[in-house]
Amino acid sequence: MTRTARLGTGIGWRPEIADVVERMPGIDWVEAVSENLCPGHLPDSLLRLRERGVTVVPHGVSLGLGGAERPDAGRLAALAERAEALESPLVTEHIAFVRAGGPLTASPLLEAGHLLPVPRTRDALDVLCENVRIAQDALPVPLAVENIAALVSWPDEEMTEGQFLYELADRTGVRLLIDVANLHTNHVNLGEDPAEALGELPLEAIAYVHVAGGFERDGVWHDSHAHPVPRPVLDILTDLASRVAPPGVLLERDENFPEGEELAGEVEAIRDAVAKGRAGEVPTGTGTGTDADTDADADTGAATRRATPEGAGARDTERQRLGLAQAALLSALVAGTPVPEGFDRARLGVQARALAGKRADVVAKVAPELPVLLGAGYRPAFLSYAQRRPMTGGYRRDALDFVEHLMRNGRPQDAGVRGALRKWWLERSGPVPRSERAGARWARATRRVLLRR
Numbered sequence: 001m002t003r004t005a006r007l008g009t010g011i012g013w014r015p016e017i018a019d020v021v022e023r024m025p026g027i028d029w030v031e032a033v034s035e036n037l038c039p040g041h042l043p044d045s046l047l048r049l050r051e052r053g054v055t056v057v058p059h060g061v062s063l064g065l066g067g068a069e070r071p072d073a074g075r076l077a078a079l080a081e082r083a084e085a086l087e088s089p090l091v092t093e094h095i096a097f098v099r100a101g102g103p104l105t106a107s108p109l110l111e112a113g114h115l116l117p118v119p120r121t122r123d124a125l126d127v128l129c130e131n132v133r134i135a136q137d138a139l140p141v142p143l144a145v146e147n148i149a150a151l152v153s154w155p156d157e158e159m160t161e162g163q164f165l166y167e168l169a170d171r172t173g174v175r176l177l178i179d180v181a182n183l184h185t186n187h188v189n190l191g192e193d194p195a196e197a198l199g200e201l202p203l204e205a206i207a208y209v210h211v212a213g214g215f216e217r218d219g220v221w222h223d224s225h226a227h228p229v230p231r232p233v234l235d236i237l238t239d240l241a242s243r244v245a246p247p248g249v250l251l252e253r254d255e256n257f258p259e260g261e262e263l264a265g266e267v268e269a270i271r272d273a274v275a276k277g278r279a280g281e282v283p284t285g286t287g288t289g290t291d292a293d294t295d296a297d298a299d300t301g302a303a304t305r306r307a308t309p310e311g312a313g314a315r316d317t318e319r320q321r322l323g324l325a326q327a328a329l330l331s332a333l334v335a336g337t338p339v340p341e342g343f344d345r346a347r348l349g350v351q352a353r354a355l356a357g358k359r360a361d362v363v364a365k366v367a368p369e370l371p372v373l374l375g376a377g378y379r380p381a382f383l384s385y386a387q388r389r390p391m392t393g394g395y396r397r398d399a400l401d402f403v404e405h406l407m408r409n410g411r412p413q414d415a416g417v418r419g420a421l422r423k424w425w426l427e428r429s430g431p432v433p434r435s436e437r438a439g440a441r442w443a444r445a446t447r448r449v450l451l452r453r
Helices: 015-023 044-051 073-086 122-138 161-172 180-190 194-200 231-243 260-278 294-307 316-334 345-366 369-386 395-408 415-428 438-452
Strands: 008-012 029-033 055-059 091-094 097-102 107-116 143-146 175-179 206-211 215-217 220-222 248-251
Touching (some): 073 122, 180 231, 220 345, 316 345, 345 369
Parallel strands (some): 008 029, 008 248, 091 143
Antiparallel strands (some): 215 220
8 A cells, every 4th residue: 555645734626715725825735526627628726726736636526436336437537537637646535325226226317416325234335345446446546535424324234434434444445535524423413423433443544634514403413514614523633633643634615605814714723623633632522542653554554454355346136235225215315205114204304305405506506597587486496396306317407307397387477487497498408509500490499389288
């Protein structure tokens, strides 16, 4: 196992704060969402950062390594292309599933539009390990995978989060991206002890650490990435830093961006939390740190992994069992089907509403004309549409399907708004801009007639 790159202190790069990030002092590296980048047309801000020697790490969100299917070759190729274009020392993804169904389960393919937890079972671990190895073989740089925040837990799990992550790293040699905010989320929502999870982790496998904010509502913690980092999350970071010197720590913020000074203050609070941990100042109640040395542990960990047999790859029966379970859960969340046995119905309701809300927010960004045309009626109309109509493609397709649903039901009542929506849909429903040739105009007229029926 090669040594983990020393990254330092960083911040998640987003277009909305690109100028702020460029001006912020002491930023050693940034992370950018892989799916939002086009290798041939990288944002000027990222190019300027690269020219200054700032490391850029692509962070994937749609690979679905924890899903029952093997990783999609096209998505892997896209992630590899971005790593090469950015000259990144590593790439990162999530321990999650993001879609379910399809040929493996002989059921409709469903998209979650969100990161959903993998059951901590032997079957799921076998599938995940094989998927990670497939990804490692396809990528030009090392892969690190992130623990996610969860609102729901699977019944009959066989391992704790720390044990699951340890076995994953032990069997595959994959690096870990540890999100301390997600450890806090799982503490509030699932009662899991962050200190216990840290104590079970293979510390030498940590590539870097995420820190983010969220909010609590009705006893449920929502990992929003849109609020300030709370003290409990910083305390978990201090506990982690008391155990190992993290190669990199990064602040994530995805929306509701504050002024530059406030962002810089959060980055400084992260530095302080790490410094306290390295000095042995562990907050009360967060566990007992063991002042580990990353480089020394890396050699020991690598030797352990080399001596550990990988075992057989995941069998098709394991994949099918996992696929059926994930499809049943996702269908309950996005299509209103019955809740699978063993799950908390109330908590699944919270997760379902959160997924629908996220869909509404992202569709509003992908198709900003829709909230303008529909005004205050956009969100309730979309949430009503999303209750039993799962997303089967990307968010662009979701926006088109939503508008088609409105038109087929004669909504909204305002004829002028309906006309504007029809025009919007017709202009975007094809793969290329509207053609003005006679045949194309005839086809559009035919579609208008069909939509009125």
